[in-house]
Amino acid sequence: MFFAKLIRIINPEHVPSKQSNFLGFSIIEVLIVVAIFIILSAISLPFYNNLNIELLVDKTRTDIVQTLRLIKIKSESRVNNSAHGVYFDANTMTLYQGSSYEQRNNDYDQEFLIDDVLLVNYNLSSSDINFSKGLGLPSATGTIQILSDLIDAATTISINNLGVIDFD
Numbered sequence: 001m002f003f004a005k006l007i008r009i010i011n012p013e014h015v016p017s018k019q020s021n022f023l024g025f026s027i028i029e030v031l032i033v034v035a036i037f038i039i040l041s042a043i044s045l046p047f048y049n050n051l052n053i054e055l056l057v058d059k060t061r062t063d064i065v066q067t068l069r070l071i072k073i074k075s076e077s078r079v080n081n082s083a084h085g086v087y088f089d090a091n092t093m094t095l096y097q098g099s100s101y102e103q104r105n106n107d108y109d110q111e112f113l114i115d116d117v118l119l120v121n122y123n124l125s126s127s128d129i130n131f132s133k134g135l136g137l138p139s140a141t142g143t144i145q146i147l148s149d150l151i152d153a154a155t156t157i158s159i160n161n162l163g164v165i166d167f168d
Helices: 002-010 027-076
Strands: 084-089 092-097 110-113 118-124 128-131 142-148 153-159 165-167
Touching (some): 027 084, 027 092, 027 118, 027 128, 027 142, 027 153, 084 118
Antiparallel strands (some): 084 092, 084 128, 118 142
16 A cells, blocks of 8 residues: 555556555555564664663662661661661672671661662772761772673762762
């Protein structure tokens, strides 16, 4: 149908055959539409995957920053009259209650996994960040870098000696 109309536009004197009176799409038209759909899908798939990884990096950064801020607030507020901290180990974060990870109360532990697709570099003075009870000053300072080796996506979280948690 499409091609019949296109032929009439290009050549107005064209007399359609009896077969062009049928309604519907020809097999050629359907194949062209399917081919266009496949081409567009193939082009958009890499962009979609890159977007997903960028969103994962941003989500992981937000999760770590919010976790650190929550633990700092718990320590400043003296929840259960105790200090609170976060212990980083490979791709896990453990939130704990106590003066250090070794002396923590295991009943209050919360463990969070970080997606294996991401690389997390802990450039901290210690893998155990404990915020002091009442003041919220950290026992360790430094940066946490979240990277993806699949695409060029990276972000950095920093913790200074006053307990300010910031990111780029």
